[in-house]
Amino acid sequence: MSVDNAAFRDFRESLERLGIDTPSEVISDEERVRRAKQTFMDKLDGRMAVDLTTCVHCGMCAEACHFYEATQDEKYAPVHKFEPLRRFYRRELSPMRWLFRPFTRDITAQDLETWQELVYDACTGCGRCDMMCPMGIRLSTLINVMRQGLASAGLVPAELQALQNEQRDSDTVFGVGAGKLREVIDRLGRQGIEIPLDKDQAEVLVLTTAVEVLLFSDALAATAKILNRLGADWTMLSQGFEAANIGLVSGDEVTQKRATAKIVEQAKACGARTVILPESGHAYQALRWEGANVLGEVLPFEVLAMSEFIAREIDAGRLKLKSPANGSSVTYHDPCRLGRHGGVIEQPRQVLKALGLDFREADSNGRENFCCGGGCGEYVIKRSAPLRQKAFEIKKREFDETGADTVITSCANCRINLMIGADNAGWQKPVESLVEKVAASLAE
Ligand code: SF4
Ligand code: SF4
Incomplete structure (x- = not known):
């Protein structure tokens, strides 16, 4: 129930060091702009085009955003966070581009660098602004396209870039690999909490995240206690346990797809009919709502958040x-x-x-x-x-x-x-x- 204070301090300190040594890709300004524009071009669809042209400047999205609410600074208004995308649309894609072009400034590398802070530091993709917009504009989707454009232009903040590189290159997050997972599982085993690791076949595959392993192993222990009490046929896999998906949050689709594919491949190999996700909001989005689309295939198992699974089992009287x-x-x-x-x-x-x-x-x-x-x-x-x-x-x-x-x-x-x-x-x-x-x- 409690968090080890020393572990929490260590984790906070490790966040201070994160990204310091991450080499930044050397890209010319022209190339950054070209890549961002190409991504905008690839991502924009008809619905987004409507979203980019129907704002009535009512300001309701600003009041919905915690960053605007907390600062009253207009630069944090959600509608401002995708301004370069709107300009790109007006100049390059709009049916009225011949009219807009002389009066609409082209996006520059400086714009992209300025918007990095607004898109990554001042937007959590929470979607609260989407709900409040009277025009039904999906602002968080447009801001996410900005993220994807900035990611392709090599403008992910260094800390996120470090995590993205790590997951892309080593399949680990915060340095948590199979060895660290085994260490925690062995420790829990000595406390009488059994976690079946690497069973060939199992009905239920349980995932975890690096932060759960590092900081919240009580949550992992709790998951095990519940599944064991239910008598579930379950396993965790040392080569496919990480539910965090850094590509989803950094805007890099290659890393996102790779992380999702790894989970799906492991779940298929062990014949899981249910994949249970740990307590992680973005992991749920990555597999439950985006997994099939990203991979272009139907997932052959159900995906449940742990809270959904628990509610279902309580409801069924089990x-x-x-x-x-x-x-x-x-x-x-x-x-x-x-x-x-x-x-x-x-x-x-x-x-x-x-x-x-x-x-x-x-x-x-x-x-x-x-x-x-x-x-x-x-x-x-x-x-x-x-x-x-x-x-x-x-x-x-x-x-x-x-x-x-x-x-x-x-x-x-x-x-x-x-x-x-x-x-x-x-x-x-x-x-x-x-x-x-x-x-x-x-x-x-
Ligand atoms: S999605 Fe981003 S801009 Fe919209 S309310 Fe959330 S943090 Fe603010
Ligand atoms: S709430 Fe919608 S219509 Fe109003 S300013 Fe924001 S994006 Fe524009």
């Missing part, structure tokens, strides 16, 4: 819980890519209800929940720390207003970002994991 006797109060933080993007909103609440906890909804919640401020890989970008801290204050205020003793979430990245914000602010409220809460309440 997983029995005892209610906590102390009547502690909790609030729930919806990870954007599980909740707003993924639709996993009711399930964690059903689980919290089944646990008999005094559940208190925060002011923003469910589909309209404010992001933790560090999603989409943003919490690794050192430059964005002051901005993230301002966004954290929104969450802190909302959590405090509930009066709840504990914040529960089901995304390790949200958890880390909230813990970093709390650490900086000297805020004492614990931020805990849903799966750990469930494992601690399994009926005898």
Whole structure:
């Protein structure tokens, strides 16, 4: 249930060093612009063209964005974050380009460098702006095209680039490979928590993430306890356990596809009918919602977030819980890519209800929940720390207003970002994991 403070400190220190030695690709300004434009050209479709031309400048998307809300700085208005893409569309693709071209400045390498901060440091891809736009403009999709364009132009921030290079070249994230996973599994085994590793065939394949292995092994232990209690035929695979997908968040589709393909290949090899994802919002998006599209094939297994799986098992009467006797109060933080993007909103609440906890909804919640401020890989970008801290204050205020003793979430990245914000602010409220809460309440 608790996080090892020394491990958390080590992890924060490792974030300070991340990307320092990452060599940046030498690319001329002309080539950067050419690559970005080519990506824009490849990605823009009819629906995006409509989105790029229907803004009525109402400003509602700004009020939806935690970074604008926290700073009141107009440069953080979502609609501004894809301005170079709009200019590109007007000059090069619009049916009225002959009219726009003389009055619309071409994008430059300097523009791309300026927008790097707005697109990576000041957008978590949370999608809250999409929901608020009265014109139905999918702003986060357009900002993601900006990310993809910047990634192709070699303008991913160094920290994310370091992680992307690592996953692309070594299939590891934060240095966590098969050896480190085995170490943790052996340690849990000595505590009596069995994790079946590398079974040839299994009904259920369970994935984890590097941050779970490094910081939240209690969540991995909790997952094992639940599956063992259910008597599930399950396994983890030392050559296919990583659910994090750095390409999805950096905007590099080659890395995204490679990471997804690796999971799918391993799941097929062990005959899994269900793949359970750990507590990670972007991992859910990468496999559950984008996996089939990225690979161009139907996935031969179901994909469930751990919170979905638990809710289903409780609902079916297979997983029995005892209610906590102390009547502690909790609030729930919806990870954007599980909740707003993924639709996993009711399930964690059903689980919290089944646990008999005094559940208190925060002011923003469910589909309209404010992001933790560090999603989409943003919490690794050192430059964005002051901005993230301002966004954290929104969450802190909302959590405090509930009066709840504990914040529960089901995304390790949200958890880390909230813990970093709390650490900086000297805020004492614990931020805990849903799966750990469930494992601690399994009926005898
Ligand atoms: S997706 Fe989220 S972080 Fe990005 S601009 Fe929209 S509201 Fe802001
Ligand atoms: S909410 Fe929609 S219409 Fe209003 S400014 Fe933002 S993008 Fe434009």
